[in-house]
Amino acid sequence: MSQELRAVDWTGTGLTLVDQTLLPHRTETVDVSDVDTLVDAIQRLVVRGAPAIGAAGGYGVALALLQGEREGWTDGEILRAIARIREARPTAVNLMVCVDRVTARLPEGLDAVLEEAAAVQREDVEANRGLAAYGADWLLKKAGEDRPLRILTHCNAGALATAGWGTALGVVRELHARGRLEVVYADETRPLLQGSRLTAWELAQEGIPHYVQVDGAAAGTILRGAVDAAIVGADRIAANGDTANKVGTVGVALACADAGIPFLVAAPTTTVDLSTATGDDIPIELRDEAEVLEWAGVRTAPVGSRGHNPAFDVTPGRLVTGLVTERGVLEVSAGELPADRLR
Numbered sequence: 001m002s003q004e005l006r007a008v009d010w011t012g013t014g015l016t017l018v019d020q021t022l023l024p025h026r027t028e029t030v031d032v033s034d035v036d037t038l039v040d041a042i043q044r045l046v047v048r049g050a051p052a053i054g055a056a057g058g059y060g061v062a063l064a065l066l067q068g069e070r071e072g073w074t075d076g077e078i079l080r081a082i083a084r085i086r087e088a089r090p091t092a093v094n095l096m097v098c099v100d101r102v103t104a105r106l107p108e109g110l111d112a113v114l115e116e117a118a119a120v121q122r123e124d125v126e127a128n129r130g131l132a133a134y135g136a137d138w139l140l141k142k143a144g145e146d147r148p149l150r151i152l153t154h155c156n157a158g159a160l161a162t163a164g165w166g167t168a169l170g171v172v173r174e175l176h177a178r179g180r181l182e183v184v185y186a187d188e189t190r191p192l193l194q195g196s197r198l199t200a201w202e203l204a205q206e207g208i209p210h211y212v213q214v215d216g217a218a219a220g221t222i223l224r225g226a227v228d229a230a231i232v233g234a235d236r237i238a239a240n241g242d243t244a245n246k247v248g249t250v251g252v253a254l255a256c257a258d259a260g261i262p263f264l265v266a267a268p269t270t271t272v273d274l275s276t277a278t279g280d281d282i283p284i285e286l287r288d289e290a291e292v293l294e295w296a297g298v299r300t301a302p303v304g305s306r307g308h309n310p311a312f313d314v315t316p317g318r319l320v321t322g323l324v325t326e327r328g329v330l331e332v333s334a335g336e337l338p339a340d341r342l343r
Contacts (some may be wrong), residue, residue: 049161157233
């Protein structure tokens, strides 16, 4: 992804978001100067990916403060507006963590709020670059062969989904920079095609060889030996290593376990929620059934059919070979989960 193009950018008076619903055909931005527009952008996936919406939510606290000053809101009204941002998507814990962190600076005024929001954004980029190096080192050690690796990924966990660089795709970019990447298999990621629209777009921008495949091909690609490892991002990681990510991830993890290849989760420590004991306690967002019953506004399922549309699923920690954060790699399936390295 071009270093000049950022998924989330503060202009001084508001936010500019890359509209990810339009990629790869059009690259346009959405200007956000009020809370309603930000909540809508998060819910419509104009901005998406746990770290990216965390960064947007952090700046959203400043938006609420500025809007409150313009419109004469009370302190209570400002806090209620911030709560709406915090609750815009229930599964991604980064949104809640970042909003809470920035909100703690509210008594100090706008400058302090903006300082904290900028720190959230900066630290995410730094964390992504750090975890990318750790993840690449770990994968190359696991491979034990002096040849480029073949990687599978599901959904989009690149620069578009973060404050910059990327998590899962950050590891991919690091392998590519080292000359140790052969090819990437990008699952299309139904129903909104974040893999074929966004991941493939980022890979093309970087000149990284890749195939786009339907989600149903992933297990077969893994089991026939065409892949050396799978890398995915995460929207929330429970204290026991259970991981919520885009729906379809658990099938990739099961195939990796059967094939005996690494399944690596890449995420900053802000994605770890130690207050959530297991994946059973992670709320799973259910999205509009039209996303699976229609295509481009045209109904493809029979009238009367209902749509089941969970945005995420939970991969049990026993299937997570490694969790890479900016602090290093934990081998989750082997029971390596020290709390001091998770947060």
